[in-house]
Amino acid sequence: MTAVQIWLWLRLDAIGLLLTIGALCGIMLGIVGVVLTIGEHDPDVQKLRRWCRAILILGLICLPLAVLCPTTKQMAVIYVAPKLIESSAVTNDIPELYDMAVECLKYKMATAKAVSE
Numbered sequence: 586m587t588a589v590q591i592w593l594w595l596r597l598d599a600i601g602l603l604l605t606i607g608a609l610c611g612i613m614l615g616i617v618g619v620v621l622t623i624g625e626h627d628p629d630v631q632k633l634r635r636w637c638r639a640i641l642i643l644g645l646i647c648l649p650l651a652v653l654c655p656t657t658k659q660m661a662v663i664y665v666a667p668k669l670i671e672s673s674a675v676t677n678d679i680p681e682l683y684d685m686a687v688e689c690l691k692y693k694m695a696t697a698k699a700v701s702e
Contacts (some may be wrong), residue, residue, distance in 0.1 A: 594657060594660050594661075594664075595657060597654060597655055597656060597657050597660055598656055598657050600654055601651055601654040601655075601656065604647045604648075604650050604651035604654060605647075605648075605651040607643075607644065607647045607651075608644045608645070608646075608647035608648035608650075608651055609644070609648075610644070611640045611641060611643050611644020611645075611647060612641060612644040612645060612648070613644075614637065614640050614641075614644075615637050615638065615639075615640045615641020615642070615644055616641060617637075618633060618634065618636070618637025618638075618640070618641075619634060619637050619638060619641065622634040622637065
């Protein structure tokens with residue numbers, strides 16, 4: 586990983602928060618601006634209405650981006666999990682550990698059964 590990738594990875598939470606706040610403020614400001622300028626025919630008010638529509642559209646674009654922006658924990662799982670799953674320690678040692686756990690459980694059950702009789 587490059588230094589820029591690490592920096593972006595650590596900034597994902599802030600980027601997602603910024604997009605969420607921008608989306609919510611943009612949607613609210615856009616709706617309020619459009620509602621307040623309904624029926625007005627003054628050119629300045631129409632210009633304000635166009636700006637409010639643009640802000641509303643920008644907010645509606647930012648909202649899905651905020652939802653799709655992964656958090657740092659999600660990005661860590663996306664980056665680290667495949668490497669862990671493909672590692673030789675996991676693929677070779679896990680079956681052996683499972684077999685040892687099953688044998689130990691059988692032994693404990695057999696001794697518990699012998700003690701209870």
